[in-house]
Amino acid sequence: MVIIRVIIKMVNDMNDFKKKVKEKIKEYSNDDYLAKYIKNEYSLNDGCADIMLKIDNKNDLFDSRTYGNQLNLNESIYSFIDNKASMLDYDISISLNIICSDLDSFEKERIKHVINEHYAIELYKAQKEYKRNKIKTFKLALVGILFLLLYAFLSFKYASSFFIEVFGFLFSFSLWQVFESLIYTLSDIKIQSESITHKLIMDIKFKNNNEK
Numbered sequence: 001m002v003i004i005r006v007i008i009k010m011v012n013d014m015n016d017f018k019k020k021v022k023e024k025i026k027e028y029s030n031d032d033y034l035a036k037y038i039k040n041e042y043s044l045n046d047g048c049a050d051i052m053l054k055i056d057n058k059n060d061l062f063d064s065r066t067y068g069n070q071l072n073l074n075e076s077i078y079s080f081i082d083n084k085a086s087m088l089d090y091d092i093s094i095s096l097n098i099i100c101s102d103l104d105s106f107e108k109e110r111i112k113h114v115i116n117e118h119y120a121i122e123l124y125k126a127q128k129e130y131k132r133n134k135i136k137t138f139k140l141a142l143v144g145i146l147f148l149l150l151y152a153f154l155s156f157k158y159a160s161s162f163f164i165e166v167f168g169f170l171f172s173f174s175l176w177q178v179f180e181s182l183i184y185t186l187s188d189i190k191i192q193s194e195s196i197t198h199k200l201i202m203d204i205k206f207k208n209n210n211e212k
Contacts, residue, residue, distance in 0.1 A: 042088070044092070047093065048094070048095050049088050049092050049093070049094050049095065050095050051085065051096050053077065053081070054100070055099065056100075061073055061077065061100070071114060072114060072118065073114055073118070078118065085195070085198060086195070088198070094198065094202035094203070096115075096202050097206075097207055098207070099206075100206065100207075100208075108206050111206075112204045115204060123196045123197060126193045130186065130190065133186055134186060137178055137182060137185075137186065140178050141174070143174050144171055144175050147170040
């Protein structure tokens, strides 16, 4: 009897847990809640989303390991921007508001340049990766066509042959690789490029700690 009661309690606890999960999903994971969240989180003044980046000490902006023309911001800042921007559709423009005191005009322009340079380089790398995979996909398609022709030729000439099976497998493998590249790899890189472009064209503003 004790074992049965324990089992019944475990089942009831599991059902209660599933019920709570469903309630939370229903409450938060819907279009209406997400629309309200984005409006409250990003203000959306004139259709532009505000990302607020507060830095107490301007020395925390830059990666202390970088220097001169290789100067770069802390990776945590880019991670923060990427995380905030990931919630926004690409048709919503972004205004990055950097709240930090004691920044002179030269430092502000330098920060703008470093941020724009960072995303420009990331976009260049994504485009280069897209081009490399596009060429690879094209070559695989050509190889697949070649194996298909060889497969068709041998099938026409011979009723059965070891090479027929080999060329059939190679054709199928090449075709699968082409489809995988088109559907997954190239599509993912294109989405990544759009995300980077979204941040590359964002407006960068500076405010003091006492400004609203």
